[in-house]
Structures are given as structure tokens and as C-alpha cells.
Amino acid sequence: MNIRKASLVRRPLAAALFVALVAPGAAFAQTAREKALEARVAQLEQQVQLLLQSQQQQQGQITQQQTQITEVKTAQAAVVPPPPKPGAPAPIQKTAISAGAGPNTRFTYGGFIKLDASVTSTNDGDIADGTVGRMFYVPKTIPVGGGATREGGADTDMGAQFSRFWFATDTDLEGGDKLKSYLEFDLFGGGSTAFTGNELATNTYSLTLRQAYVQWNNWLAGQAWTNFQDTAALPDTVDFLGPTEGTVFVRQAQLRYTKGPWSFSMENPETAITPYRGNMGQIQSDDGAMPDFTARYNPKGDWGHFSVAGLVRQLKYQNGPANVDSEKFGWGLSLSGKWNLGKNDDLRYMVTGGEGIGRYVGLALNNDAALDATGDLDNIGVVAGFLGWRHAFSSKLRGNVFYSRAQYDNPTDLTGLGITKSSQSAHINLIYSPLPKLDLGAEYIWGQRELESGDRGDLNRLQTHVKYTF
Helix, strand or coil: CCHHHHHHHHHHHHHHHHHHHHCCCCCCCCHHHHHHHHHHHHHHHHHHHHHHHHHHHHHHHHHHHHHHHHHHHHHHHHHCCCCCCCCCCCCCCCCCCCCCCCCCEEEEEEEEEEEEEEEEEECCCCCCCCCHHHHCCCHHHCCCCCHHHCCCEEEEEEECCCCEEEEEEEEECHHHCEEEEEEEEEEEECCCECCCECCCCCCCCEEEEEEEEEEECCEEEEEEECCCCCHHHCCCCCCCCCCHHHCECCEEEEEEEEECCEEEEEECCCEEEECCCCCCCCEEECCCCCCEEEEEECCEECCEEEEEEEEEEEEEECCCCCCCCEEEEEEEEEEEEEEECCCCEEEEEEEEEEECCHHHECCCCCCCEEECCCCCEEECEEEEEEEEEEEECCCCEEEEEEEEEEEEECCHHHHCCCCEEEEEEEEEEEEEEEECCEEEEEEEEEEEEEECCCCEEEEEEEEEEEEEEC
16 A cells, blocks of 8 residues: 555545544533544554555565575576577476586487397308407408318307497577587407406497587587588498498598588598518508598488488508508598388489598498508509498388498409409398387398408308397
């Protein structure tokens, strides 16, 4: 109640008192009655004052509560990031997990648990226990050239070392800039050794860095898939990689710029060299001063995507037999993509060719170049690729069929005849998802590796997995 309301209350009281005092025949004649009226007026005025004080106290409490609510809302607005854009995933938490994180930072985490089990049969010798070729399809490890002195065999392997997890941050900066980071690991490091465990007891494996990079708007810096590789074109496989010999597959440190469908990078250089008459031997040389340069054009649409990528690089070897340096130029082109044939079908493909790019193809199935007797480099050419078809039988069952091949042009007078001339494989699989994010898969793999001598080795494998993605 304000001053105006108080004056309105007092006016009727004053009027009543005036009427009582000036009524005819009452002036100065009823002293006792005057005293009673004065006492009544004083009592009413006291009640009015108490009512005014109560109203003022209530108004003060309301004002204080409104002030507190405003302060709480202001504090919340200072720590809560802006709402996500339409279609963007909702943040896990409203405030930063770490005190060291910048404001408006969101954290995400994911990965999968994967049990692999396989039975492998080879016809020209066994793949050594505990090696990479026993864990997934690596054509370079297919035994070849044993002849009558080596017998094939069948081996069963089980492991969970390809389980994976990743951790990422996403920060909204002032002015609309974006800052992101990504860390990815699996357990495929170390193998079965006395220090990390063995198959007799613990089956312990070491943590392995896969990717680690930071992105600021269009720039990426760190370790990631090479820009020369199209990971979106890879088939849906049960094996770790699948069409290995026909696939560009490298992770390495790089600096990359992406704008729309275009991306450019300079990446860590490394040269894989076949020693003179060294057959399948390998020298790893990091003597090059120039990074590997790549460029990619990758348009996308409802129809799928198409990608064309180029690679130029310097191959270099120092301190040869004649104590001279050798340097050559390497190049490669790759076409790849995914073509959606309908709701339940798509085709995936990749074709790669060039000279001096051996380490980029098929998990370094062959080398970049060979040395001659004087220590000079001679490039090795390659043409590789795969084609795959994916079909969804239902929302829970899907299958894939794909074929992969790599062919090399080796200078056999320098390398010898014990080097890989070609490799090919065929795959068919079924993957059943009884629950969301849970896959049960089985894949049959036939692989073959041929040497320049004409010797061939075959591999037959039944690969299975149980995979839960989170």
C-alpha cells in the first residue's frame, strides 16, 4: 500500500469525527463522548499504521525474491552453452567437465567392444602365431614359395584387441568460430610378449594411438587418415579392413585445409625401399626434406559420393653403396565413392594407380622403389582397387560381397623374383543386428598372393565377430 492508499483510508475517519463534533446540540456539551471518539480515532489510526507496515514488509520480501531469481537466471546463462543447432546432437552435460576446459565446451565419448574369432587355412606354410596376419587379412603375410618343404595348416585365433574408444571436444568460440579435438585408441599394440601378456594366461595388449588431432574451422593439425584415402568408400566388413590389397590405407601426421568439397594436405614423408636383389626386404627411409602433398575433390548428394584424389611425393635415399644420395619423384591418383542404388543397396569402389606410392596401398604390400647396385632409386608402379555390393535384407540383417586386387610393375632385375607381383581376394559376409548397436557377423575370405617367380600361396578364412558400439 502506498501513500495515496493511506490518505484514502484516513479521509472517512476524519469526516466521521467532524460530523460527530459539529452535530447540532453536541458542541462542548458531551465531553465524555468526545473523549470516547478521540480514543476510537486513535485506535483506528494505529490499526491503519500496522496495516501499512505489514504491506510494506510483504512488498519488500517480494522484491527481494524477484532479485534472487534474476541473479540465479543470470548465473545459469553464464555457464550454460547456447542450444544446439537443429539436427546437431544434444550435449551430454550443461557445464564443462574439466575446470581446464574453455567455456562453451562439450565432451563426447564413444567406441566399441569387439570379439574376433577366426579359422585360417593356408596351403604353402603357416602364418606365425601372434603376428598381424593371424588377426586380420594382411595379404603380405600369406605364405608363398615353400614348395614341397612347407605344408599348410589350419589355425584358430580369438581376441578382443581391436576394441576401440575415442574422446572428443567441441567448443563454440566468440564470433562463431569452431574448435574441435579428437583422440582415438585401440588395443592393437604390443602383441603377446613377456611384458604385455601372452595367450597362456593374460592376453594383455597395449594401448595404441590411432588418431589425435585438433580442428579450428577449416584447418586440421595432428594425426589422422591420409587425405589420399577415402574412408567413406570402404565396404561394411567383419574383417578389420576387408579388401586390403585394393585399398589406400595410411594414418599419419599432417596439416590439412578443407573448404566445401575440396581438401589439401601436407603429410609426413616416409620412403619404403626394396634393397638391391632384396626380394621382399624393406628399408624405411625418412631422408626426404619435402612432405607428401595431397589434394581431394569430394562432392556428396542423396545419390552417394564421388571422390578423386592426387598425391605427389619425394622419394629419397642417402648413403648408398657409393655414398651418394638418390632422389625420385612419386605420384598417385585415386578414384573412389559410394553409389546408392536404392533404399537397401549400394555399390562401393576404389581404383588407385601411380608410381612410388607402394606404402600407401594394401598396408605396404609392396615398396615405393628399388635400389640398383649403385644405390640409385627405381620406382615401382602399382594399379589396385576393389568393388563391393551391399544389400540390406531387413532392418536387422545385411550382407556384402566384394572383390579386391593389386598388380605391381617391379624392376625384377633389381628386386629379384621373390617379390610380390600381385594379390587378390574375394569376400562375402552376413551381419545380423538383434539389438541396436549390437552386430553378429561372419565373413568368408579367399586370398591369394603371387610372386614374380610364379609361385602362389592361398588363404581361406572364416572370420566372425561380436561387436557392440557405444
